[in-house]
Amino acid sequence: MVEEENGGVDPRLQAIKAAIRVVPHFPKPGIMFNDITTLLLRPKVFKDAVEIFVDRYRDMNISAVAGVEARGFIFGTPLALALGAKFVPLRKPKKLPGEVISESYVLEYGTDSLEMHLGSVNRGERVIVIDDLVATGGTLCAAIKLLGMVYLEPCTHNVSNYLCLSLECI
Numbered sequence: 001m002v003e004e005e006n007g008g009v010d011p012r013l014q015a016i017k018a019a020i021r022v023v024p025h026f027p028k029p030g031i032m033f034n035d036i037t038t039l040l041l042r043p044k045v046f047k048d049a050v051e052i053f054v055d056r057y058r059d060m061n062i063s064a065v066a067g068v069e070a071r072g073f074i075f076g077t078p079l080a081l082a083l084g085a086k087f088v089p090l091r092k093p094k095k096l097p098g099e100v101i102s103e104s105y106v107l108e109y110g111t112d113s114l115e116m117h118l119g120s121v122n123r124g125e126r127v128i129v130i131d132d133l134v135a136t137g138g139t140l141c142a143a144i145k146l147l148g149m150v151y152l153e154p155c156t157h158n159v160s161n162y163l164c165l166s167l168e169c170i
C-alpha cells in the first residue's frame with residue numbers, strides 16, 4: 001500500500017485493489033494469479049494507478065523508466081511519457097535485435113531471463129524499474145542486476161549513489 005505523507009492511505013488504492021481479479025490455481029495449482037487485465041478495462045482506475053507513480057516521481061530527475069515485459073510495459077510507457085523520461089524495455093530472451101546484456105531468474109512457475117539493449121541506460125541516470133507485481137522478487141532482482149551492470153565499477157561501492165531503482169506494487 002502507498003502511504004501518504006500524513007500517514008493516511010491513498011483513497012485511490014481501494015478501487016485499484018478491487019479492480020484486480022484474483023484467479024486461484026492459475027496457471028497451475030497453488031498459484032493465486034493477480035490479473036490486472038480487469039483493471040485495464042476501467043479507464044479511471046487504470047489512470048489512477050499510473051498517476052500515483054507520476055505524482056511520486058515527478059520532479060525527481062528521473063531520466064528513464066525500465067519496464068519489465070510484458071505487463072511492466074503497460075504501466076511503464078504512460079509513466080515514462082508523463083515524466084518526460086525515456087522508456088527502456090527489459091525483454092524476454094531473443095526479442096531485442098541489438099547487443100544485449102542478460103540476467104536469468106527463477107519464477108513461481110518456471111525460469112526465465114531478461115535482456116536490455118546495451119547503451120539504452122548510461123551511468124549517472126536515475127531509473128525507475130516498473131512491473132505489475134512482485135511474487136518471489138526474482139524478476140525484480142534480475143532487473144536491478146541488469147541495470148547494475150551498467151554501473152559495474154561504482155556499483156561495487158554503493159548502488160544507491162548512482163541509481164534510483166524503485167518498484168512498487170499497485
Ligand SMILES: O=P(O)(O)OC[C@H]1O[C@H](OP(=O)(O)OP(=O)(O)O)[C@H](O)[C@@H]1O
Pocket residue numbers: 068069070071072106107108112131132133134135136137138139140
Ligand atoms: O516476483 P516474481 O516471482 O519474479 O514474479 C513477478 C513477475 O511475474 C509476472 O510476469 P511473467 O513472467 O508471468 O510474464 P508476463 O508479464 O509476460 O506475463 C509479473 O508480471 C512479474 O514480471
Ligand SMILES: Nc1ncnc2[nH]cnc12
Pocket residue numbers: 031032033034035107108133135
Ligand atoms: N501470483 C501471480 N499473479 C500474477 N502474475 C504472477 N507472476 C508470478 N506470480 C504471479
